[in-house]
Amino acid sequence: DSGVTQTPKHLITATGQRVTLRCSPRSGDLSVYWYQQSLDQGLQFLIQYYNGEERAKGNILERFSAQQFPDLHSELNLSSLELGDSALYFCASSPFVGQSNYGYTFGSGTRLTVV
Amino acid sequence: QQPVQSPQAVILREGEDAVINCSSSKALYSVHWYRQKHGEAPVFLMILLKGGEQKGHEKISASFNEKKQQSSLYLTASQLSYSGTYFCGLLESGAGSYQLTFGKGTKLSVIP
Numbered sequence: 001d002s003g004v005t006q007t008p009k010h011l012i013t014a015t016g017q018r019v020t021l022r023c024s025p026r027s028g029d030l031s032v033y034w035y036q037q038s039l040d041q042g043l044q045f046l047i048q049y050y051n052g053e054e055r056a057k058g059n060i061l062e063r064f065s066a067q068q069f070p071d072l073h074s075e076l077n078l079s080s081l082e083l084g085d086s087a088l089y090f091c092a093s094s095p096f097v098g099q100s101n102y103g104y105t106f107g108s109g110t111r112l113t114v115v
Numbered sequence: 116q117q118p119v120q121s122p123q124a125v126i127l128r129e130g131e132d133a134v135i136n137c138s139s140s141k142a143l144y145s146v147h148w149y150r151q152k153h154g155e156a157p158v159f160l161m162i163l164l165k166g167g168e169q170k171g172h173e174k175i176s177a178s179f180n181e182k183k184q185q186s187s188l189y190l191t192a193s194q195l196s197y198s199g200t201y202f203c204g205l206l207e208s209g210a211g212s213y214q215l216t217f218g219k220g221t222k223l224s225v226i227p
Contacts, residue, residue, distance in 0.1 A: 002156060033215070042117070042202060042219040043157070056213040090156060098206075098213045103147055103159030 003027065004107035006091050012113045018079040021110045023091030025072055031055075031097045032074040033104060034066055037088040049074055050097040081114045088112075116140060118205045120218035127193045127225050135188040135221045137203030146179050146186040147204035147215060150197075157202060160188075165208070190223070198225045 003026035013019055025032050034046040045058035049068035060066075063081075068074040078085060088111050092104040118139045125133055137146065145164050149157040163179035163186060175197075179186045190197055200220040207214075 002158075035217075043204075043217040045214055045216060048213055050213075058214060101145075101162060101164065103149075103162050104157075104204075104215065105159065106149075106156040108156050 002105050002107060004091060004093050004105050006089075006107035006110050008110060009108065010111050010113075012115060013081060015081055015083060015114055017081050017114075018077065019081065019112065021076040021078070021089055021091075021112075023074045023076070023093075023107060025074070025091075025093030026105050029093035029095050029105070030072065031094045032068055032072070033092045033094075034060075034074070034076050035090045035092065037090060037109075038086075043090065046076070048097070055097050078112070083114050086112055086114045117216055118203055118218040120201075120203060120221050122221060123219070124222040125224070127190075127197075127223065129195060129225055129227055130192055133190045133193060133223060135190075135201050135203075135223075137186045137188070137205070137218055139184045139205050139207075141184065141205075142208040143179075143181060143184055143205055144208045145206045146177070147206070148177055148186075148188050149202045149204065149217075150199045151202065151220070152199040193223075193225045195225050195227070198223055 005024040030051045033048045035043040046060040048056040066076045088109045090109045092106045148160040151157040165181040174191045177188045204215040204217045
């Protein structure tokens with residue numbers, strides 16, 4: 001157990017639907033990162049939050065949004081889902097933001113299948 | 116910009132050594148290395164900060180050449196447990212840099 005909790009582990013939904021993925025960071029970590037991993041692809045950065053504020057945005061689609069709550073857990077909302085959104089979505093956390101000496105701790109991921 | 120990793124895949128016999136390279140076209144602040152086993156989350160191995168340092172983790176070590184904007188991961192006397200996909204993640208230099216960008220990964224297979 002890495003200390004980063006992601007729920008649900010698996011999600012199967014139909015095209016056009018909306019889903020919410022949840023992430024609780026490791027205790028003491030203030031930064032949360034969301035990554036998308038498709039088959040045979042690397043980890044694509046989506047978005048980052050630090051202590052409730054958005055700090056960096058990657059290749060995140062307009063249909064996707066995220067937020068970090070006062071208790072530091074984060075949610076990634078995916079709407080108007082398409083078949084191509086099927087992927088493994090990882091959440092990671094770290095104590096600080098930006099240029100620090102700390103690595104990221106990843107959760108076990110949510111596998112999203114859009115049918 | 117996504118870092119370039121090479122090779123894309125490598126097969127080793129137990130006890131053999133391997134080097135995985137990671138390069139960027141931009142000035143870097145730090146390099147992260149992670150290993151991901153099939154169906155599992157990536158696991159942090161080590162971080163190297165600019166300054167040319169080299170770090171070690173058991174029989175896995177890495178170097179960072181900030182002038183060349185390159186990092187290399189060295190795996191010596193490989194074990195079956197080293198199998199997995201290795202990712203480098205790069206954090207660019209400069210104020211306001213927060214995005215850790217990962218390469219596409221190098222798949223390492225260690226066979227008996």
